[in-house]
Amino acid sequence: xxxxxxxxxxxxxxxxxxxxxxxxxxxxxxxxxxxxxxxxxxxxxxxxxxxxxxxxxxxxxxxxxxxxxxxxxxxxxxxxxxxxxxxxxxxxxxxxxxxxxxxxxxxxxxxxxxxxxxxxxxxxxxxxxxxxxxxxxxxxxxxxxxxxxxxxxxxxxxxxxxxxxxxxxxxxxxxxxxxxxxxxxxxxxxxxxxxxxxxxxxxxxxxxxxxxxxxxxxxxxxxxxxxxxxxxxxxxxxxxxxxxxxxxxxxxxxxxxxxxxxxxxxxxxxxxxxxxxxxxxxxxxxxxxxxxxxxx
Amino acid sequence: xxxxxxxxxxxxxxxxxxxxxxxxxxxxxxxxxxxxxxxxxxxxxxxxxxxxxxxxxxxxxxxxxxxxxxxxxxxxxxxxxxxxxxxxxxxxxxxxxxxxxxxxxxxxxxxxxxxxxxxxxxxxxxxxxxxxxxxxxxxxxxxxxxxxxxxxxxxxxxxxxxxxxxxxxxxxxxxxxxxxxxxxxxxxxxxxxxxxxxxxxxxxxxxxxxxxxxxxxxxxxxxxxxxxxxxxxxxxxxx
Numbered sequence: 001x002x003x004x005x006x007x008x009x010x011x012x013x014x015x016x017x018x019x020x021x022x023x024x025x026x027x028x029x030x031x032x033x034x035x036x037x038x039x040x041x042x043x044x045x046x047x048x049x050x051x052x053x054x055x056x057x058x059x060x061x062x063x064x065x066x067x068x069x070x071x072x073x074x075x076x077x078x079x080x081x082x083x084x085x086x087x088x089x090x091x092x093x094x095x096x097x098x099x100x101x102x103x104x105x106x107x108x109x110x111x112x113x114x115x116x117x118x119x120x121x122x123x124x125x126x127x128x129x130x131x132x133x134x135x136x137x138x139x140x141x142x143x144x145x146x147x148x149x150x151x152x153x154x155x156x157x158x159x160x161x162x163x164x165x166x167x168x169x170x171x172x173x174x175x176x177x178x179x180x181x182x183x184x185x186x187x188x189x190x191x192x193x194x195x196x197x198x199x200x201x202x203x204x205x206x207x208x209x210x211x212x213x214x215x216x217x218x219x220x221x222x223x224x225x226x227x228x229x230x231x232x233x234x235x236x237x238x239x240x241x242x243x244x245x246x247x248x249x250x251x252x253x254x255x256x257x258x259x260x261x262x263x264x265x266x267x268x269x270x271x272x273x274x275x276x277x278x279x280x281x282x283x284x285x286x287x288x289x290x291x292x293x294x295x296x
Numbered sequence: 297x298x299x300x301x302x303x304x305x306x307x308x309x310x311x312x313x314x315x316x317x318x319x320x321x322x323x324x325x326x327x328x329x330x331x332x333x334x335x336x337x338x339x340x341x342x343x344x345x346x347x348x349x350x351x352x353x354x355x356x357x358x359x360x361x362x363x364x365x366x367x368x369x370x371x372x373x374x375x376x377x378x379x380x381x382x383x384x385x386x387x388x389x390x391x392x393x394x395x396x397x398x399x400x401x402x403x404x405x406x407x408x409x410x411x412x413x414x415x416x417x418x419x420x421x422x423x424x425x426x427x428x429x430x431x432x433x434x435x436x437x438x439x440x441x442x443x444x445x446x447x448x449x450x451x452x453x454x455x456x457x458x459x460x461x462x463x464x465x466x467x468x469x470x471x472x473x474x475x476x477x478x479x480x481x482x483x484x485x486x487x488x489x490x491x492x493x494x495x496x497x498x499x500x501x502x503x504x505x506x507x508x509x510x511x512x513x514x515x516x517x518x519x520x521x522x523x524x525x526x527x528x529x530x531x532x533x534x535x
Contacts, residue, residue, distance in 0.1 A: 187370035187399035
């Protein structure tokens with residue numbers, strides 16, 4: 001391998017890490033809902049793409065600036081998040097672990113169908129910011145749109161962590177995830193926290209959906225399943241329930257994805273990511289940051 | 297202060313409480329004794345609003361508590377220190393205390409109360425940044441009590457605070473219980489450790505198979521032959 005190839009490989013991995021911020025956000029969403037409800041919300045990535053679609057449909061015909069479209073995706077994400085809770089969790093018996101798994105798979109398919117029917121299955125162009133900016137760094141070029149996506153992801157994570165660790169509602173959310181009965185005894189309403197978590201992760205998902213659209217340049221109904229799988233892989237590799245784990249795993253998966261794509265081609269890429277998942281499941285099933293139980 | 301009357305709570309078809317009536321007097325320590333499976337924890341969980349009774353009423357100074365959410369019940373002035381403590385393991389001691397004050401919004405007063413808890417439980421001050429899950433069992437129990445007190449309850453319910461603790465720690469917990477009571481807190485205590493309970497409580501109830509089968513003062517309790525055999529493990533030698 002000569003030097004030019006090496007430079008290309010590093011470039012490719014760097015791009016992947018930047019794009020990995022969207023995986024990290026999706027992973028955080030899965031992990032937060034799992035933390036609070038101990039349930040997987042399989043419709044999460046589809047809802048995120050749905051939110052990005054919604055931002056396009058709502059603003060159709062208006063020459064809205066890209067940043068406004070992203071904002072609309074976040075708002076739509078929050079609304080969809082609340083709806084997901086209402087449809088797939090509120091009236092479903094939570095004691096049965098399979099019930100919400102089924103209801104969220106159903107919702108995943110429903111969202112996909114709605115997207116396909118409202119767009120006739122044709123991919124839509126998605127606006128990006130700074131897509132014409134290229135920052136040269138020695139032999140490497142950093143793409144402006146990817147850097148923006150990465151920066152937006154980081155801002156999102158910081159805001160989320162501040163919310164969780166510096167506010168009263170964050171305290172309530174963590175309390176419910178660690179000890180639901182004691183939270184109720186402290187006067188925390190579990191239902192309120194659940195709704196709040198779904199709306200909040202919905203906003204994060206909407207932003208992740210918009211970031212995906214911006215980085216790829218378009219939205220397609222074919223995005224939701226691979227993103228669901230990537231989001232879940234990131235969640236498991238990071239450690240179910242761990243936010244720092246989801247962040248690191250998201251960036252790592254993003255980087256490795258491009259690494260394998262560069263060396264083995266796009267058709268084999270996901271195979272290696274799956275192998276990585278299996279390696280984790282066998283040798284480190286708790287993920288990068290296993291959730292440690294307390295003494296009780 | 298707290299009046300429970302004809303309370304029935306069931307899990308499916310099985311009635312765990314079969315018409316329980318009792319009265320917790322203001323500024324006293326009332327103790328509920330009973331074997332495992334008698335329904336003591338069910339009673340506590342029902343008073344706290346975690347479980348819904350099938351019928352009956354729970355009144356706190358005239359206000360009906362049945363049907364209110366746990367959050368409302370905390371706001372009305374009932375706090376439960378649950379069985380097995382149930383501290384938030386991944387949160388610091390301080391955060392646990394703040395969670396206990398979740399219903400309150402008087403920030404300055406909350407900080408005063410945190411300081412008060414640190415003074416009463418010096419261990420908690422030393423470890424205020426430590427994760428609650430890393431505390432010893434006794435310290436977790438202190439934290440659970442302090443957390444419940446952070447809501448400024450009118451009645452403090454305690455479900456087996458001595459469970460799984462070393463005798464020295466149990467003695468410490470009980471001295472804290474009587475101290476709290478001297479400062480004017482009404483306490484309703486579930487306990488299996490009858491010896492310790494006898495030293496602090498003013499009023500006793502015995503619960504067996506979902507029913508109250510005895511009610512009396514510590515003196516009457518100590519007199520009762522059956523209770524002596526079952527709960528104090530000593531039989532008075534004849535003559």
